[in-house]
Amino acid sequence: MDRLIYTAATGARHILEQQATTSNNLANATTTGFRAQLDSFRAVPVVAEGLPTRTFVVDNTVGSDFRAGTMQTTGRPLDVALRGDGFIAVQSTDGSEAYTRNGSLKVNANGMLQTSAGLTLVGENGPIAVPPDTEVAIAADGTVSAIDTTQTKPGPSNVLGRIKLVNPDVKGLVRGDDGLFRNQSGLPADPDQNVRLADGTLEGSNVNPIDAMVNMIALARSFETQMSLLKNAEANATKATQILALN
Template sequence: MDRLIYTALSGMNASMERQRVIASNMANAQTVGFRAELIDQRPVTVDGETLDVRAMQRAQVRGATMSAGEMIRTGHELDLFIQGDALMAVQAMDGTEAYTRRADLSISPTGALVNGEGRPVLGEAGPITVPLGAKVAIAPDGVVSVSDPAVPDQPPVEVGRIKLAGWQGSPIAKGLDGLFRVEGGGVLPADAEASVITGALEQSNVKPTEVLVEMIDAQRLFDMRSKLIATARDCDQSGAQLLRLG
């Protein structure tokens, strides 16, 4: 009976992890630039000379759905919609380079260009900063320029270019902070062909109706696996009764 119980228990743990991912996707259905997480479930056996008597199940997030979300017009000059599959480079909490599709940009009190999560936007020479009070404009190729409202006749001055990186062909993984990173370390190369649309944002690519169906399916699978443990208990009790009769 222990084989059945342990197998069912590992399946229940995998179902709980799947439900956590589904709940996270549902909670971020309205988050700008969010990519729906994908969970990988696979059987795991113990290597050795003996026969495989149990096949446990392991579930973990291994990637995300990279399809684009819907574009919505906002009219805000610092809102960007990244065209194509490129990712925008930002600085993570640990100071490393990470990537995201969230590009609802603003200027921090210190003059840093940040996105909606407060991550500093990276350029070719590090985080991009602008003078406080200056008018900021972003070109389709990601070039950030500033001008002084007090002297409108002066031409804009370029302060940096947002790094738009291409990830095709590079193994990337999504972290718990929602940012993408290169597996094993390293950085992605800049995509010179990538461009942005100002005054627009990318919505989450999560489809609420599909997520609801997945949630119901995951709950039913969890219930089925819990019933296996109840069945194992009943079989064990029946066997014990037969032994007492003997």
């Protein structure tokens, strides 16, 4: 009897956890550059004397879906999207180097080039500062240039720096609670000269809302099945107690 309870109770618990993951994916269906999180179930036997047939159900996070999202043309000079594989390096709130596909950029009040979430971009020679009264242009290789807009005739463009573009092995990346990716080794990735940007474009989320909704319904039905198994176990235990009482 307890074998059924072990499996059903742990299965129900981790179905709820996977439901939370699916809900998070669905909530980020319109988030720029978002990568869907992937989960799967696996069975883990209980290693203990007298319990060789008991099994726990575990929700195993297998990683993220790194398929490309849809490209959306915006025409905004500070919007960039990665062509193919690669990431943009940013400085996270704890000071470490992290990676994102969100190319919606802005210039803050101090003139620093940042993401729309307020994270400073990592340049190959340090943070990139944008002078006031300039028009910014970002080349395909990540080079950031500025043209003075105070002059009657546009002058030559000044190179401000180059965004650090990386392409680490996705198998070695881990997603943090802030949604950013980092190397599992903790070491910063090397710049990759083959990573290219498309200006005036943003990459959308790769979450399919329809698939996410279908998955949520399937998980809800699976949870109901686990609850039915627990109710059956309780009914069987009650009937067994009644039989023993009669004896």
